[in-house]
Amino acid sequence: MESVIDRACAAALYADGDEGLDVGASLLAADPSADEELHRRGEEFVRRAWSRGWQPADVVRIVRRELDATGAALASALITAETARYGRLPPRWADQLAALPAPEPRNRPDRFTYASALLELYRLLLRLPVIEPVGPPPGTADGLHLPPAHGEPRMLTRIRALLAKAEATGFPEEAEALTTKAQELMARHSIDEALLAARTHAGGTPGACRIGVDAPYESAKAILLDAVASANRCRAVWNSDLGFTTVVGFEPDLEAVELLFTSLLVQGTAAMTKAEAGQRAGGRKRTKTFRQSFLMAYAQRLGSRLAADTARVTAAADTGDRAGRGGEAPAQGLLPVLAARDVAVTDAAERMFPRTTTSRVRGATDAEGWDHGTAAADRASMGGRGPGITR
Incomplete structure (x- = not known):
């Protein structure tokens, strides 16, 4: 399973053009056992975005701008899964998570199309630049000691x-x-x-x-x-x-x-x-x-x-x-x-x-x-x- 994902990512994520995406998507579409690890890999890419200064709303906005609404829905699913692992999130994150688009169902309309869209999203996430942080990322020492969020005044x-x-x-x-x-x-x-x-x-x-x-x-x-x-x-x-x-x-x-x-x-x-x-x-x-x-x-x-x-x-x-x-x-x-x-x-x-x-x-x-x-x-x-x- 690992080798299939590694081969798919190597083909699709580090080169431009659709040819690599097609190769990677074909490998993934042919191996349903790789699905869970594929999504865990996506959560890792989202986690890297947090360390570069990005927040949930930023990620969805850039994905919608550079790709399309389907990519934004895929990103929403990854963000929801990744942030569920934290006991406490930075201020403003709760509102951003509540405003995320509805997640895209897995493997729709078919396995190949879904895998191709997911790999295209991963390629974009890997290339996000470092930006000025506007708060600590979740899971860090600063993020763990944030005061609890209060209701709106x-x-x-x-x-x-x-x-x-x-x-x-x-x-x-x-x-x-x-x-x-x-x-x-x-x-x-x-x-x-x-x-x-x-x-x-x-x-x-x-x-x-x-x-x-x-x-x-x-x-x-x-x-x-x-x-x-x-x-x-x-x-x-x-x-x-x-x-x-x-x-x-x-x-x-x-x-x-x-x-x-x-x-x-x-x-x-x-x-x-x-x-x-x-x-x-x-x-x-x-x-x-x-x-x-x-x-x-x-x-x-x-x-x-x-x-x-x-x-x-x-x-x-x-x-x-x-x-x-x-x-x-x-x-x-x-x-x-x-x-x-x-x-x-x-x-x-x-x-x-x-x-x-x-x-x-x-x-x-x-x-x-x-x-x-x-x-x-x-x-x-x-x-x-x-x-x-x-x-």
């Missing part, structure tokens, strides 16, 4: 519900009111957490998470995510080659960034589809430039608005904090606490990414797309009206 549950309603409503004014309230709660939650940590000397260090930035129009989506991260006191670094952005910040802020970015992207895509339908009804055919310009304007406009709203909420909180202390402004007031957290986040991001580059993105070339994107950002506004962005 009530504030985040409220924010999630508000954003879900904003995505579902067909009335722009209602969506604006809901997202405005959600952003205010996020900003207030972040400030409360910062003050609590300072007053209890809880300390803590910034963490990180990865958020997928998928094609098409990934540059505009990355700009939107960067704007959301900056407004929530985080730093974002986009890896365009692998299709994700790493966000560095304190845990409450990371959770806010994930929630808000996902919601704004849903709202923006819905608004873009509606605006595009109107353009097509008028006889327009250039949809690609319209979409690119729409999403770029949407991201730019929201960046300006989010920054202004964060400053407004922070100023109001600082005024209330001073009033509560009789107008005094000691070293542990709100603004010094937030400044210290900003420095900590910047330092953590620079340690994770000592070498980053700035890239030029494709500009907006469609005036109508830009105007519609700006209007959509206003409808998804996070607070009072901010400065406009011209063409």
Whole structure:
């Protein structure tokens, strides 16, 4: 059995092209006794991915991007089997595992096709590069001493519900009111957490998470995510080659960034589809430039608005904090606490990414797309009206 698997892997995994895959799949299809060892070999490849900095959602995302949905389902089965061996998993892993696609049944539609798809997946897993870790892998000394995961804070549950309603409503004014309230709660939650940590000397260090930035129009989506991260006191670094952005910040802020970015992207895509339908009804055919310009304007406009709203909420909180202390402004007031957290986040991001580059993105070339994107950002506004962005 070992020799069959070794021969199949040697033929399929270390050479490009389909010929090696066909040879390996033929060997495996002819020997059903090799099935269990074949899947154990796949779990080992998944385990190697953890040691290279990858997490379950990252693996499934890259497999779906480089292969197809079938490959992602096969990866899901391997990930589920591999992670079942740990008594405790790192934070965020439980949510990622719950969101995995349904596993692919074994040997469907036939043994040869299944073995070929599995070997193609193994080839990709073996070639995954080392990336910046955003937490300890399971089974390591750090991973074994992680605190148990707690339920979602009530504030985040409220924010999630508000954003879900904003995505579902067909009335722009209602969506604006809901997202405005959600952003205010996020900003207030972040400030409360910062003050609590300072007053209890809880300390803590910034963490990180990865958020997928998928094609098409990934540059505009990355700009939107960067704007959301900056407004929530985080730093974002986009890896365009692998299709994700790493966000560095304190845990409450990371959770806010994930929630808000996902919601704004849903709202923006819905608004873009509606605006595009109107353009097509008028006889327009250039949809690609319209979409690119729409999403770029949407991201730019929201960046300006989010920054202004964060400053407004922070100023109001600082005024209330001073009033509560009789107008005094000691070293542990709100603004010094937030400044210290900003420095900590910047330092953590620079340690994770000592070498980053700035890239030029494709500009907006469609005036109508830009105007519609700006209007959509206003409808998804996070607070009072901010400065406009011209063409």
